[in-house]
Amino acid sequence: MNQVQALAERTIAAPVDRVRAAVADYRETRSRILTGHFSDYEVKSGGTGAGTVVHWRLQATKKRVRDCLFEVSEPTPGALVEADRNSTLVTTWTVEGNDATSTVRIATTWEGANGVKGFFERTFAPAGLKRIHDELLANLAAAL
Numbered sequence: 001m002n003q004v005q006a007l008a009e010r011t012i013a014a015p016v017d018r019v020r021a022a023v024a025d026y027r028e029t030r031s032r033i034l035t036g037h038f039s040d041y042e043v044k045s046g047g048t049g050a051g052t053v054v055h056w057r058l059q060a061t062k063k064r065v066r067d068c069l070f071e072v073s074e075p076t077p078g079a080l081v082e083a084d085r086n087s088t089l090v091t092t093w094t095v096e097g098n099d100a101t102s103t104v105r106i107a108t109t110w111e112g113a114n115g116v117k118g119f120f121e122r123t124f125a126p127a128g129l130k131r132i133h134d135e136l137l138a139n140l141a142a143a144l
Helices: 016-024 029-033 115-143
Strands: 002-012 038-045 053-059 065-073 079-084 090-097 102-112
Touching: 002 115, 016 029, 016 090, 016 102, 016 115, 029 115, 102 115
Parallel strands: none
Antiparallel strands: 002 102, 038 053, 053 065, 065 079, 079 090, 090 102
């Protein structure tokens, strides 16, 4: 298998504590910033930061839909890790900044296919997922 990674980053004009709180808020903020690529969003347990379990379906393309059940951890201050129980998909949200601005990074990795299918996945999937992440970050900036 081959690891595939998609990255997105945005600077938001809001204090780092406020942005971290919004990113960790799966009950309110997260459900409001989702794009049309997400459906069936449901917080299964928790709702704020580490210990949260959340479900959604991600439609990356017309034919590619992932049913995700994420368990959230917070390995370091300012970082949330969403690990999918149904696959190798892991998304890490990192928020750094100060009292005026914050930089939010989303990094998603997963074990991709081998061979020709893997080549196309490594070539096209990161750009598609980056577009989805860019939309999420734009929605987060608008919500704050």
